[in-house]
Structures are given as C-alpha cells and as structure tokens.
Amino acid sequence: MDSILSLSNVSKSYGNFPVLKGIDLDIRKGEFVAILGSNGAGKTTLVKIMSTLSSPSEGVVEISGHNVADDPASVRSMIGVISHETHLYNDLTAEENLRFFGKMYGIRGDGLEDRINELLEQVELSGRSDDRVVTFSRGMKQRLSIARSLIHEPQLLFLDEPYTGLDQHASRTFEKVLQDLDPKDTTRVMVTHDLIRTFQMCNRVVILDHGRIVFDSPMSDVGSAEELKEIYISNVKSHSSI
Amino acid sequence: MIRILDIAAKDLKEEFRTKQMLNSMVIFSLLVIVIFSISFGPILGSSENVEMVAPGVLWIAFIFAGSIGLSRSFVAELENGCLEGLKLCPVSRAAIYTGKAVANIVLMLIVEIITIPIFVILFNYNIGGLFLPGLVIALGTIGFVCVGTLLSALTVNTRTREILLPVLLLPLVLPVLIPAVMATGSALSGASMGDISQELRLLLVYDVVFFLVAQLVFEYVIQD
Numbered sequence: 012m013d014s015i016l017s018l019s020n021v022s023k024s025y026g027n028f029p030v031l032k033g034i035d036l037d038i039r040k041g042e043f044v045a046i047l048g049s050n051g052a053g054k055t056t057l058v059k060i061m062s063t064l065s066s067p068s069e070g071v072v073e074i075s076g077h078n079v080a081d082d083p084a085s086v087r088s089m090i091g092v093i094s095h096e097t098h099l100y101n102d103l104t105a106e107e108n109l110r111f112f113g114k115m116y117g118i119r120g121d122g123l124e125d126r127i128n129e130l131l132e133q134v135e136l137s138g139r140s141d142d143r144v145v146t147f148s149r150g151m152k153q154r155l156s157i158a159r160s161l162i163h164e165p166q167l168l169f170l171d172e173p174y175t176g177l178d179q180h181a182s183r184t185f186e187k188v189l190q191d192l193d194p195k196d197t198t199r200v201m202v203t204h205d206l207i208r209t210f211q212m213c214n215r216v217v218i219l220d221h222g223r224i225v226f227d228s229p230m231s232d233v234g235s236a237e238e239l240k241e242i243y244i245s246n247v248k249s250h251s252s253i
Numbered sequence: 254m255i256r257i258l259d260i261a262a263k264d265l266k267e268e269f270r271t272k273q274m275l276n277s278m279v280i281f282s283l284l285v286i287v288i289f290s291i292s293f294g295p296i297l298g299s300s301e302n303v304e305m306v307a308p309g310v311l312w313i314a315f316i317f318a319g320s321i322g323l324s325r326s327f328v329a330e331l332e333n334g335c336l337e338g339l340k341l342c343p344v345s346r347a348a349i350y351t352g353k354a355v356a357n358i359v360l361m362l363i364v365e366i367i368t369i370p371i372f373v374i375l376f377n378y379n380i381g382g383l384f385l386p387g388l389v390i391a392l393g394t395i396g397f398v399c400v401g402t403l404l405s406a407l408t409v410n411t412r413t414r415e416i417l418l419p420v421l422l423l424p425l426v427l428p429v430l431i432p433a434v435m436a437t438g439s440a441l442s443g444a445s446m447g448d449i450s451q452e453l454r455l456l457l458v459y460d461v462v463f464f465l466v467a468q469l470v471f472e473y474v475i476q477d
Contacts, residue, residue, distance in 0.1 A: 062341060063340075063341070064337065064340060064341065084343040084345070085343070087341060087342060087343040088343040090341075092338075092341050094334065094337075096333055096334025096337065096338075097333045097334070098333060098334050098335055098337060098338025098341070099333050099335070099338075100263070100267060100329065100332075100333070100335055101329075101332055101333065102267040102270050102271050102329070103263070103266065103267060107266070111259065111263050112338070112342065114255075114256065114259045115256060115259065115339070115342035115343070115344050116342060116343065117343070143270075152333075159338070
C-alpha cells in the first residue's frame with residue numbers, strides 16, 4: 012500500500028524542554044493507527060504537528076507528498092481532525108455549522124447541500140438540523156463534529172482523544188460512524204488512552220513514551236486486549252493514564 | 254475574497270442571533286452621549302462651544318463601545334476550540350483576520366448609525382451635511398477596527414482581556430483618533446472636502462498601513 016503520512020526525524024521542543032525526539036513514522040493508506048502513551052508523552056503535540064497546527068523544531072512531515080511546513084493549505088484540504096473540542100459554533104444550527112465549514116473547504120452549491128444532508132443522516136442528526144448547537148448534548152455535538160470533519164471527504168482523519176466526555180450510547184454511535192468509513196477512502200490516526208477500543212478498532216498500534224516511539228506493530232501481532240495492556244505497561248515508564 | 258465574506262457573514266449571523274455584543278455596545282454608546290449631554294449641556298451654551306466639544310464626545314462613545322465589541326470578537330472562537338477548527342481549514346490567516354475585521358466594522362457602523370441621531374438631538378447640533386461626516390467616521394472606524402481586531406486576537410487568551418485590550422489599543426489608535434475627531438468636527442459643521450483633505454489623507458494612510466501590517470502579523474498572533 013502507498014504511504015499517505017510520513018514523518019522523518021521529527022522533534023519538537025518548547026524552550027529547552029523536548030517534547031518529541033526524532034520521530035520516524037510511516038502510515039499507509041487505509042490503516043487505522045492508534046497512538047498510545049501516558050499523559051505528557053507527546054501524543055497531542057504529534058497530532059498538532061501532523062495537522063499543521065504546530066511546526067516541528069526539526070524534521071519533515073509529508074502528507075501525500077506535500078510538505079506540511081511548505082504547503083499547509085494543500086495538506087489542510089486533505090485532512091480532517093476530530094478532538095475532544097468539537098470546533099462547532101454554539102449559536103449556529105447544525106446545518107449552518109456544516110455549511111460554514113464546507114464553504115471554508117471550497118465546497119458550494121448543490122454539492123454542499125447534498126453532502127450536508129448525507130452527513131447529517133449518517134450521524135443521525137437529520138431531525139435536529141435546524142437546532143442550534145448550544146441545545147445539543149455532548150454526544151450529539153461530537154457526532155456533529157464527525158460530520159464537520161468529514162465534510163470535505165478527507166483522505167486522512169486525525170482523532171485526538173475523541174471519546175472524552177461521551178456516554179456509552181454516544182460512544183457506540185461514534186464508533187459505528189468511524190467504522191462505516193471506507194478504509195480505501197479514509198486513513199485514520201487515533202490518539203487515545205483506551206486500550207480495549209484500540210484493540211477492537213485499530214489495525215496498527217504505536218506507543219509513545221517521553222517523546223519517542225517505543226513500540227510500533229500491526230494489531231494482528233498483538234493477541235488480545237490483555238496482551239496490549241502488558242505491552243503498554245512494559246514499554247511506558249509512567250503508565251498512570253491506563 | 255469570498256471566504257472573507259463567509260467568515261464575516263458567520264460572525265454577523267451569530268451576533269444578530271444573540272445580540273450579545275450589539276446590545277452592550279449600543280447601550281454603552283448611548284449612555285456616554287446622555288451623560289455628557291446632561292453634564293455639559295447647561296455650561297456649553299452657544300452652538301460654537303457645542304461644536305468644539307461634541308465631536309470628542311462622539312468619538313469617546315464610539316471608541317469605548319467599540320472596545321467592548323472588540324474584546325468579545327475572538328471569545329466566540331475560543332468556545333469549543335472554534336479558532337482551531339478555523340485554522341485547520343485551507344484558508345489563509347489573512348482571510349480569517351479580514352473576515353473578523355469586516356464583521357467588526359459592520360457592527361461598529363450600526364452602533365454609530367444609532368448613536369449619531371441621538372447625539373444630534375441631545376446636543377442640539379446642526380449638521381452641515383451627511384456624506385462628509387459619514388466618510389470621516391467610516392475611515393476612523395476602519396483604522397480603529399484594523400488595530401482592534403489584531404489586538405483582540407492577541408489578548409483573547411489572557412484572563413484580563415477586557416482591561417488589557419483598551420490599555421493596548423488606545424495609545425495605538427491615537428494617530429487615527431486625533432485627525433478623526435478634528436475632521437468629524439469640521440465635517441459636521443459643514444466644511445468642504447478640501448478643508449479637511451489633510452486629515453482625510455492621514456486617516457486613509459493610517460487605515461492602509463495598519464490593515465497591511467495586521468494582515469502580515471496575524472499569523473504569528475494566532476500561532477500556538
């Protein structure tokens with residue numbers, strides 16, 4: 012399979028404090044990669060660098076051959092980001108939020124309206140399309156956040172602890188939407204602390220510790236969720252987050 | 254260009270729906286005019302005295318009402334991490350800045366359109382014309398908002414943004430305030446464009462310079 016995301020010797024420091032140290036990572040099209048690590052391991056910083064929100068102190072990040080530092084606009088049109096923050100405007104309706112972000116990605120006219128209806132149906136919010144986001148529950152906001160991040164049909168989807176604050180029902184709906192994405196169209200990279208969900212959903216696991224990759228393996232080589240937990244504990248010096 | 258208008262339209266749609274900023278700005282602006290008219294009305298006497306004081310009063314109302322609006326301009330973008338969502342879109346940072354500035358200019362112009370008739374009535378002011386005072390006030394507003402929108406983004410992550418913004422903003426907008434007040438007074442009294450051409454040129458240069466500088470530095474202001 013072709014590579015969609017490649018990181019070469021990526022480091023990031025805040026002042027004298029190194030957060031990422033020489034990260035090399037290659038992600039192929041269609042993979043669903045989990046990035047695990049304790050708090051402060053550098054997971055969110057890594058996602059911010061990969062998604063153009065932050066620049067690496069050293070190294071090169073390329074998405075589909077485009078250098079993230081040199082050509083951020085092209086990269087942004089290829090990626091979607093779902094985080095614990097929904098990136099939604101409270102005083103706009105669900106439909107208005109999607110329409111606004113669609114326009115920001117250069118989608119307009121009937122194509123945009125069709126895409127909005129399709130996504131609202133997919134995240135089971137068609138009945139609430141004209142309601143303001145401020146009236147939504149946390150789970151509904153997160154589902155709408157998925158629709159927002161998929162409006163431009165990104166090739167690469169970053170998920171930064173997307174389950175934070177979701178109840179069981181909202182988590183299941185969220186999972187279903189994620190699993191319904193065609194891996195041929197969308198590669199997924201998820202930062203999480205949830206080892207069971209990682210084992211069930213992802214096909215590759217990367218463990219970060221103190222800014223370095225300490226484990227990288229296909230999920231097929233990990234026998235069970237219990238085994239993943241053992242691997243995590245043995246590789247992470249501070250494992251307070253599991 | 255079209256994305257600038259999309260961002261401005263989104264901001265205005267949110268504001269017209271809640272009217273959080275607009276109501277506060279209008280009420281504050283009117284309060285300033287009423288308080289000044291009550292305080293100075295009896296001692297101003299002749300229309301010449303009114304013409305000397307009133308333009309300053311008008312701009313005090315605009316500037317402080319504007320500061321209230323500007324201090325909230327980026328707050329909505331902080332809720333739910335919307336600014337991050339906007340930064341993730343393939344839109345230039347300059348477009349984000351300009352879109353926000355356009356929305357702020359529209360809001361300030363609405364406040365000014367409501368304030369000016371009340372000002373005219375309370376100060377018993379005889380306006381010489383509408384076009385020239387409108388042009389001066391619009392140019393002054395653009396300069397004020399160009400700087401204010403940038404500083405609003407700069408201070409939005411601080412806990413004391415409501416205090417910090419006017420403290421930083423007022424010294425920086427002095428070069429626009431002085432010609433704006435002078436030209437507003439003259440224009441309201443019926444001066445011709447030739448009479449205030451120097452002030453108009455100053456305002457225009459200030460607007461262009463600050464708009465361009467703000468566009469260039471905005472990327473660094475909103476960087477993580």
